[in-house]
Amino acid sequence: MTLVLRHDQDGIATLTLNRPDKLNALTVALFEELRAHVETLATQTETVGVVLLKGAGKCFSAGNDLGAIAAGDRPRDPRLQGTTIEKLANLPQPVIVGVHGHCYTGGLELALAADILVAAESAKFADTHGKWALTPVWGMSQRLPRRVGPYKAREMMLTSRTYSGRQAEAMGLANVCVADDAFEAEIDSLARTMVANSWFSLRANKRLLIATDGMTLGEGLSWEVHRTEGLGPDAAERIAGFGNKTAKVG
Template sequence: MSAELVIRTVEDGIATLTLNRPEKLNALTAASFEELRAHLDALAGEDVRCLILTGAGRSFCAGHDLEALAGGDALASRHAEAETIAQLEAFAAPVIGKVRGHCFTGGLELALACDILVAGENAQFGDTHSQWGLVPLWGMSVRLPERVGMARAKELSFTARRFSGVEAADMGLVNHAVPDEGLDEFVAHLAAQISANSSGSNRIYKSLYANSRALGRAEALRAETDMPFGMPGDALERLTRR
């Protein structure tokens, strides 16, 4: 029986999805996306307060498996893979991407769907599509400029250059770059901070932030005042807990 390509664990309301092809630097295939999507579907029915996405071994994800690419894997399943990344981005609870080692191309596209990114200082990022004569299919041309600005995104894509976790933090691609040996502890503390707060508030925040991207500024301001997503169910209990 083959090993799981994505491993799911849940503890104290914090779920972790781990890409699990360490011998291939967690390179992605259509099958990887099928498992990722199945796990996201399963977690949607659980009381998850925070989700962590990471990779097994020494890398987050080196991108799409090049052998699979040569065999037409990406073109055959590009819509399903793009939809899975969109599903990750729309996951109701806050999503933290924990990045060590390689985070290239398709792996970077996965990372960009996370709400918060934390990287080891020595992590290596890069959009290497142009190195291989490829083009993005999963949202890179939209999500990368949202993080770093259009001019910076163009430079990164045109040059396909690699850059460190420290550089990624400096340009705003990741929220934090921390010493590699402290990455697990830092992310665990961050996830605990998030999960200690109202899951209802955080879910509504995610919906409001998504609204603000889809609507004009004036309309988004008005929509927030109209409380389109209501109030968290635990508001009264938290207010009276003091």
């Protein structure tokens, strides 16, 4: 069984976690497949402009497969999961994650790799490391505070409470929350809106944001001005196209 499906259309690569019978619980084998896809996508900037990650079936992911762990499911490299999530977060292309249903602990750490996170109203987010006497090693302590703020992150990590899609939107964990029946259309529309922009700009803007994260305002402004990547190879064509549209309107 293929644990991570890939479908490409119109410059959008969609990866789907594919263990619906197990609520897309995360195993070593699933992460190995995900890593292979991510490493391939990193080399395909000419054919893939945006990456979309979602889950099959009832939810995005219920988290790490505790049953598999109890049965001895361990990667040869203990950093497999954490470094795979890091590779996903650092893909040259923007990454959209669509979350419906459960998004718990390891699933949340995976979702936090998103540049843009879309939640369905059915989404349920939680960090349950505390319930199992665990501490995070896949990025929770670093990515969650950067997304929701340090004290909301403490609340989530120390209480193990569950938060709805609407609560996730309100705290900034999700960029937007939509009704379940509009969820698929929303993530598709968002991906198509982004992929219609210059792929050069998508990649350059993402690099800029990553490089200046944590800098002071002055440092960030200096980086932006003095290390700009300038015009993309499609700039002249896009500007000329805009001029032609303006002339026709006039």
